[in-house]
Amino acid sequence: MKFRFNYFALLIVVMLYACKQPSATPKTxxxxLSFKQASEKLKENPDLQQRLAYWNTQLKNNEVKADSVLRSKVHYNLAGVFYGMNKLDSLKYHMQKAWELMGNRKGYTEDQVQLYSGLGNLALLELNIHQENYYYNAAAQMLLADTAIKLTPKQKITVFFAAAQSSFQLRQFKNAFNFNRSAIALLPKLKDHIKEEFRAYNQMAVCFYRANGSTDSLYSYIKKMEQLYKKHPDFLNVKFIYDSKVSYFTTTKNLDSALIYNKKRLAIDVLDENENGKNAESVLRGNLFTSYTDLAGVYVAIKQLDSAKYYLNKCNSFLKKYPNKVDDENMLLYDQNLADFYFASKKYTLAAQQYDVLLARTKFVYELENARAVAEMGTIVQLKAKDKSINTLYETVALSSAKLQSNRLWLAVSTLGFLLAITVALLLYFIQGQRRLKSETERIQLEQRLLRTQIEPHFIFNTLSALQSFIRFNQNEKALKYLQQFGRLLRSSLQLSRESKVKLSEEIETLENYLSLQQMRYDDAFNYEINIDDSHDAESITIPPMLMQPFVENAIIHGINPNVKGGIITVNFDVKNETLLIVIKDNGKGFSKETAVKNHKSLATAISKERLAIIAKQSGEAAGIEIKSEENKGTTVWLTIPIKGMV
Structure with missing residues (x-):
């Protein structure tokens, strides 16, 4: 026993000795230190060519060539110079070189945080939102994990702001709130934090608006922005206050106030364009187009159609004058406002055509977004693999150096190498398992979103066909009422289109709108009931969207006779043991098992089964569909959805 203890004690000593990181030499x-001082001094020099010449000279220094840490520092500073010059290719080259030399070294956490942040800036310039979010989040998580990292409060706040902004762009609102609050907690450590405090409040306001959060919280941050602006009007941009107020008053349906602040925001954007032309920020970021389309939407809502037409024409002029400056989200909003304008102008044929355009663009955006996400995540996986190979190289070099320094302990080192090999193999196996699990989870999430986009067009095409029928038979009043309700339903669907989960209350509201719409379509051939026990909190339960609608649609199409009154469709909700049970029942003609096998093959049912299979795999709980039908008695569908961990 004593011998075994001494053996392991010796082994531990050897491990510590062999794995000891070589410290930097005094000369290094x-x-x-001189690089740090030079970098701070050169940042005050507006001449980028002088800064470029200085760092290129350092790159040729023999002492720098012999030390990978010094070379990484020089490449990082060169990347900063090319960032100022807006030379993307050179910036990308030097950032990659800096990361290869420094990325996996122990004891240089501060440099790695800055490198991650720099890679995030590069991804931002290349419009790779998923890579941008990955790098900014990595930098921010390192800061949260180690509060002793020696970066200035301003540097840390900048990282948290960037991580928060990229997170809410990908609708990762929990991360966005956490990073913004981390930045706010550091504000007192800055001597002058007016601009940073203003940005923090603005980003919190944007988060509450994008996340459909509390309007009271949104308004409270607007008031904080206003208070800061009153004290420091020369340092802050009032346009951000107008942006937030437009969001608030649009959300609260106060259209008169939304109109006022839309016009104020537009005046700033127009002035920016007049002064700076195509290089104006309002042009480069598409803010001017956003102001035009938002104003058009408000004027359509308040029935001032001449003004709406004027701003829609402004949108069209902007698209011709500045192509490729408008993102997909704003184009969808423009298509929606244009369709609403045609409808309000009683140009029903044009309205129907524009809704087809909106539908096609929505489908294209979904497919493009999914493809881009897969491509960007694939690039990140490749970068991780490259980092792993570089890390292995560093470990090999370190091990060789340790062997040269410890010839007297060659037997112990050999034993250590064997144990390390086993440990590395086990570690690599574990890491690969985690990566496979992460990759599988991401694939499942993408697959679920793709499946959902297949169901939504199925529903919209059926609805549009009914609308076309009303227009064809000159039932204008009925078409008007039908299209208004369809517009509300479509707007609600678009707002939730990027959500992987929605509140049960919102899904019930959407389902009720859909049933009401179909009741109008079939001239009250059926009645419907939606029942949920008051003891269940529909606000706290979340489920994947559009699961119930295909079965309700089947109940209407296959179960209800449009020529005979008296059809009944009931939808009951119940929660048992953290499982949501949904029962959809109709009193229609039903079908036999033989007919079901022979004729009743529903694409929507197949897609819904696939979605529930994905949910079951993610949650580890039972999920499924059961359908029972009897001829001349009706059809009943049971949906079982796990809700544990779905909030």
Whole structure:
């Protein structure tokens, strides 16, 4: 026993000795300090060519060539110079070189945070939102994990802001709120934090608006922005206050106030364009187009159609004058406002055509977004694999150095190498397992979103066909009422289109709108009931959207006779043991098992079964569909959806 203890004690000593990181030499430390001082001094020099010449000279220094840490520092500073010059290719080259030299070294956490942040800036310039979010989040998580990292409060706040902004762009609102609050907690450590405090409040307001959060919280941050602006009007941009107020008053349906602040925001954007032309920020970021289309939407809502037409024409002029400056989200909003304008102008044929355009663009955006996400995540996986190979190289070099320094302990080192090999193999196996699990989860999430986009067009095409029928037979009043309700339903669907889960209350509201719409379509041939026990909190339960609608649609199409009154469709909700049970029943003609096998093959049912299979795999709980039908008695569908961990 004593021998075994001594053996392991010796092994631990050897491991510590062999794995000890070589510390930087005094000369290296001196150069690192001089680089830091030079970098801070050069940032005050507006001449980028002088800064470029200085760092290129350092790159040729023999001492720098011999030390990978020094070379990484020089490449990082060169990347900063090319960032200022807006030379993307050179910026990308030097950032990659800096990361290869520094990325996996232990003891340089501060540099790695800055490198992650720099890679995030590069991804932002290349419009790779998923890579941008990955790098910014990595930098922010490192700061949260180690509060002793020696970066200035301003540097940390900048990282948290960037991570928060990229997170809410991908609708990762929990991360966005956390990072913004982390930035706010650091504000007192800055001597002058007016601009940072204003940005923090603005980003919190944007988060509450994008997340459909509390309007009271949104308004409270608007008031904080206004208070800061009153004290420091020369340092802050009032346009951000107008942006937030437009969001608030649009959400609260106060259209008169939304109109006022839309016009104020537009005046700033127009002035920016007049002064700076195609290089104006309002042009480059598409803010001017956003102001035009938002104003058009408000004027359509308040029935001032001449003004709406004027701003829609402005949108069209902007698209011709500045192509490729408008993102997909704003184009969808423009298509929606144009369709609403045609409808309000009683140009029903044009309205129907524009809704077809809106539908096609929505489908294209979904497919493009999914393809881009897969491509960007694939690039990240490749970068991780490259980092792993570089890390292995560093470990090999370190091990060789340790062997040269410890010839007297060759037997112990051999034993250590064997144990390390086993440990590395087990570690790599574990890491690969985690990566496979993460990759599978991401694939499932993408697959679920793709399946959902297949169901939504199925529903919209059926609805539009009914609308075309009303127009064809000159039932204008009925078409008007039908299209208004369909517009509300479509707007609700678009707002939730990027959500993987929605509140049960919102899904019930959408389902009720859909049933009401179909009741109008079939001239009250059926009645419907939606029942949920008051003891269940529909606000706290979340489920994947559009699961119930295909079965309700089947009940209407296959179960209800449009020529005979008296049809009944009931939808009951119940929660048992953290499982949501949904029962959809109709009193229609039903079908036999033989007919079901022979004729009743529903694409929507197949897609819904696939979605529930994905949910079951994610949650580890039972999920499924059961359908029972009897001829001349009706059809009943049972949906079982796990809700544990779905909030």
């Amino acid at each position: 430390q001196t150069l690192l």
